Amino acid sequence: MTVLAEPGRTAGYALDAAYYVDPQVHELDLAAIFARHWIFVATEAEVREPGDYVTIELGRYSVIVLRDDDGTVQALHNVCRHRGSRVLAEARGSVGNLVCGYHQWTYATDGSLLHAGQQPAGFDKSCLGLKKVAVRSVAGLVYICLADEPPNDFEEVAGWITPYLVPHALERTKVAAQEDLVEHANWKLVMENNRECYHCEAGHPELTSTFFPTYGYAVEEIPPRLMPAHARYVRAEAELRRTCDERGLPHALVEELHGRPTAVRIAREALDGAGESYTRDGRAASRKLLGDLDTPRLGRLSLHHQPNAWFHFLGDHAVTFSVLPLAADRTLVRTTWLVHEDAVEGVDYDVESLTEVWRATNEQDAELVARAQAGVGSPAYEPGPYAPNEYQVDAFVAWYLERLKEHVTS
Amino acid sequence: MTVLAEPGRTAGYALDAAYYVDPQVHELDLAAIFARHWIFVATEAEVREPGDYVTIELGRYSVIVLRDDDGTVQALHNVCRHRGSRVLAEARGSVGNLVCGYHQWTYATDGSLLHAGQQPAGFDKSCLGLKKVAVRSVAGLVYICLADEPPNDFEEVAGWITPYLVPHALERTKVAAQEDLVEHANWKLVMENNRECYHCEAGHPELTSTFFPTYGYAVEEIPPRLMPAHARYVRAEAELRRTCDERGLPHALVEELHGRPTAVRIAREALDGAGESYTRDGRAASRKLLGDLDTPRLGRLSLHHQPNAWFHFLGDHAVTFSVLPLAADRTLVRTTWLVHEDAVEGVDYDVESLTEVWRATNEQDAELVARAQAGVGSPAYEPGPYAPNEYQVDAFVAWYLERLKEHVTS
């Protein structure tokens, strides 16, 4: 592994193979990236009531995200303080207290130890609560950080994100569907794939019925065959800006993809087709709009958050994606669809119509990144040049190498 | 792996995670524990007739345990002296000679080479017999030791065990049932789980119908909710001692769980419920009692043998457990139920009734130790304190660390 001795790459070119296939680099990624940065793991809609929890497997860690009895979202290590058993074995559920299934050690929802069977004098419960994990909700999106000292630029970034998200009122949503997909590729290939739409026109027929395939192209680079799509895009963008301005909805691009620990991109962009939502025909999937929005014609508010998440907030629903590494060559992608808490399934929305575009797109992406993973494993692989419409991939890779360097030198 | 540099632990606390999850520690365990100590692998009832054999997979070794033509139990490496093929591919069976399936090299039941096809002058069969493994039967329990110089305290321990076992006459038993269960945990978690009943009350409803859940508790530590069970236990113990004394059956506790290579615990303890056997209601499972016993009300004679076995000898049957490591996080638990050789299935005993308590208990334990294995793998795991009723777990861990230290320094 010469990764650390030589953390560079040819500017504008893809990473060397070791970054994608070497188990030692994977360990480094877990330590340098996933154990030190803010990681998106859930939405508050998944833990609506006190006692509701989800368990998150992040590298070798298992973390319980739950709403405590005071209504606050907590994150606790899912490791009993007695002999280390997983306290909660299920992926989600609802509890009064947290009772370890092995010897019935019992913890309150804030992690404090309540009962531990028969113990000798001097046994100090106060030292044996479940260990806490840093947790932060941003307008309904739950992030955790495993580090003792989380990156201190997160508040600033949360401040940027919040005004965009508030009108979509995630605190008044519920989970309409959730899908876990294990992709056979390194987590970075999954993220890189998401940062360009060079592959969309050929690879994503369902998505490109509403997603303009010119994503990532500078105007002067748009190939002739995409010019009609571009013309539609220009008209739709103008209309979208008017609609947002009339309602005070922010739409300025935020793009800070490297040069800092907490890197994001926020963009509100028009949708193709009927222009309302991420559905096959572009019409809203839920009749009940989010928050107090009065029109579905709000395009997609897309948030990209390094290292591990992207999101689309529409007028009628939201869809979140979290990327969790399982091994050097396997990655979990969890997709969650949120609708207004009062929307009624079968009346206001239909799960199939709501989810079909991104379920199909996820499957297609899974196949593409698996082919990439298989390919870069060949000793004959040599990093190739990024095209201009892959500039966000280039930025992600630059950020990643910065973060490794920061980890190694600190 | 800092295990060897720092073989200690906080007294009274569980082991560090590396001991349970690190593949290098697993290799060390195979070398220091399983290749150097006496390991329980089978009962003589499994190889009753000359030519009967079982093959045992122990780490990377494969060992044939068989009864030779003279009626002696032999242990032979299951590796052909020609090109190394497994000689016997099945888990059990009966043979005249041992014929390697590859090129038909043929060995007698004592391992000596009889035929090896067409060979040149000077080919010396006498140097090419199957290699022998040290083997020792203790009142029907078959132990092997892979070391050239097995621990020399085994004879002493065998001398302690034998008088307890003789009345149960294992040489006149047969196998009624055998179950192999692969548990997803390190072998030490499997053994530790067996050394305490702190988890029994909540975890083992079938077992606690006859196993007093006060196991391991000092009288002064028994929690109030278990006092009724304790009262029953005290009465049953008094009766058991009378019954044994009248028949000359030993019942004194032997507890040498650390400080020596061959560590054991022997205890005869009363059973709850009907008090006769390890069944759901406590009644005998076989009408034909073992040996010449005249009553089933003999409690359970429980033998624990480090590193890898525990046993319960009842009036009507015996049940043996051998623990064989497969990987750092996978362990084979083989359970064997023995009844009198003249007991007739469907008449004297029913396999389902005989086996249901321990089959259920094994499944429950498998789930508990898998949760423990998953939990200790988290970097957030920190060894916790053992309760007083876990003193045998503590003793097992102490023995284990002594044995590692002995291995490393010798």
Next chain:
Amino acid sequence: MTVLAEPGRTAGYALDAAYYVDPQVHELDLAAIFARHWIFVATEAEVREPGDYVTIELGRYSVIVLRDDDGTVQALHNVCRHRGSRVLAEARGSVGNLVCGYHQWTYATDGSLLHAGQQPAGFDKSCLGLKKVAVRSVAGLVYICLADEPPNDFEEVAGWITPYLVPHALERTKVAAQEDLVEHANWKLVMENNRECYHCEAGHPELTSTFFPTYGYAVEEIPPRLMPAHARYVRAEAELRRTCDERGLPHALVEELHGRPTAVRIAREALDGAGESYTRDGRAASRKLLGDLDTPRLGRLSLHHQPNAWFHFLGDHAVTFSVLPLAADRTLVRTTWLVHEDAVEGVDYDVESLTEVWRATNEQDAELVARAQAGVGSPAYEPGPYAPNEYQVDAFVAWYLERLKEHVTS
């Protein structure tokens, strides 16, 4: 791994266990043997028309073997020059151009880059063609070599082989059947197993109906029970030589099994039974003979090619075997049956009759080598002596050690 410090072995004895089980030796084998020698991977019959291709997985490499638009067989690394994706994901097929499924980079059948989407000025397509792999067809057998400088004795060996193969006219054959079998053993155990028939009499009932079980025996070593088979063999050999001499077919033995990079054995030998072909009764499986042959009574022309192939050319069909390592303990054996391109299935030949002997033999060998793999993994394994009829195994092992030594010292 002391393999390199001590590359020897006791002359006439099998290899040490590390050579079969150690993942590091497996990496060495991939580098020293499979990445440096000529490897048989396919027949021209698998890529008959321009655009026809097969993809070959060889260690971590993926190689496309295809017939280009000029009718030449090409071998190209299956790695897109953009971001490393597999260009072709299927095991076989037919294409016009080679279009990477990820971002539609498009290559001609000679590997040159034709299209790569929208790219900036200065983008130089001529530097971004698919990388080439050395490829060589010998009378219809396709070999590749991953090294920049392939062994230079291949032409000489090809010159020896060609006159034997030409009469069988592989360029006018088609694939009648192909079978992939994953054997659970190191590739060397698979090759060693093929180099002796010591195991045939007991292990291969279907094969020995036409394969004389005296293969590998010197006349003076043939055991008495095989003397009747030997007598039939002597008569059949005399007839075969006459038949070949009348037709000008070469039949002299070529045996250069060590002492050079490209090691082969070529032998034409009589068949037992009806004596025509490798079928259950020895009669021809295809009524349409290969090339312009006028009799099926031509025995078997057997070619062994180190490191990874063997072949049998009969009057009526040919069968090829390629051995591709998957892991230290797993190996792919691909068997391909070829018949005359004009032979009609169901009329001239029946796939079941054509393939049954070698399908059964492959399955039997897979079981034998899996037993050998399991056995040599025991620390109790000690290499044993080869019998005289295993001299070709001994030669293979000698060649292998020579090649490792050459790799390490160069």
